[in-house]
Amino acid sequence: MAEIDQAALEAVQDEITAIAEATEKVELELANKRNELMRPVYEKRREVIAKLPKFWSVVIQNHSELLQVNEATDLPILEYLSDIWVNYDPKDGRNFDITFTFKENPFFTNKELVKRIIFKDDESTSEAVKIDWKEGKDPSKKRKKGDDDEPLESFFSWFDDEDAQLSEIFAEKIFPEAIRQVELNLIFAGEDGDEVVFGEDDEDDEDDGSVDLEDEDDDEEEDEKPAKKKGRK
Template identity: 55%
Template sequence: MLEIDQEAFGRVQDDIKALNEQTEKVELELTKKRNELMLPILEKRREIIAKIPKFWPTVLQNSHEIANLVAMDDLPALEHLTDLWVKHDPKDPRNYEIIFTFSDNEYFTNKELIKKIFHKDGEQATEAYTINWKEGKDLTASKGKKDEDSEDSFFSWFKDVDDVTVGQYFANEVFFDAFSVYAGEDEDMFDDESVDLEDEDEDDGEVDEDDEEDDEDDQPAKKKSRK
């Protein structure tokens, strides 16, 4: 068996670890600086968007990955979405809030729905946010026995304490590329009517394992039943 200089090997591993830690710190500083420089630009964009009717509802519908999480019953409520904003912690950009602002509507009393993403124990985490539903208007409430065609509400995401991928997708893709998505330039969007990727895989039969792994890495978690 080949003998390994454990001491030398350990020193190299320590050097790699130290460099990775330094790189992470540099990347965080770059992100902080980018957010600082980007803020006034995004505020100008916000003023422009405010003059465009149904801008954010259109963005959500045009983003295939987000539209895939929206149930038909959610659409009337989402029509009241007037603003979407991502507020980063100036000290640690890994901590941020995704703020959805709504006009008065028949579904809930909240003016804002907020989803927080934060760095904890070396990983990204999230927490539940309470929506104050009006009587009989809770879109996340159980509607009795569920079948294969039943849809989970997009608003159930605000109760989710495990999945951070949707929040990351909102912050890194939907929010920053809002104009492109609004214009229908979302790369993930189908030209024709929206198709659920899970249904598409079943129709095609065999699925390439490499493609499946790539999809899982690049996309937020697909909508699944929440009990």
């Protein structure tokens, strides 16, 4: 096999670099186009899931391990989460905002928490978000039982983190696939205050308080009938 001299190797490397840059450019154009086409779909989805008060809380719970959700301290706060929206830069979808909208709540005063991701110098960075916690309500300030030095894990610690990795996962996977993630496990508060889980056969458990006497009589008659003897073979 003939050896390739250094100049030839460098020329090949330049060609490979050019191909990689062209590929990245096309992938970015495709991503930008996808974001443009999906926006009205997500807007329609937004209208529909607004009817389910706990939708986004359930989505986050479904990723509790990844998002470091603490059930004891985070879930009561997430009950007030009414909307999540990802807004992409139309010219460069690698730049985007994730907006978390909360109803008025006893934990903090912010109506929105906006996580902003900026792509620069071939890497993404995430801006820290200041949460205006009410006194004694910041879960990240609480400590593990029996350990005064180690803070509790909390979903809300992510807002103070400048690492963009989790933000990218949220925008690229959790937000787009939210419907599939929740699917038949949508939970929301029923009129009587009990939790209702969609996807279970609620019709079998319905009881309007009425009694069908004819059905009861039929059942009694069925019970009183003697069992038929099996015929001999």
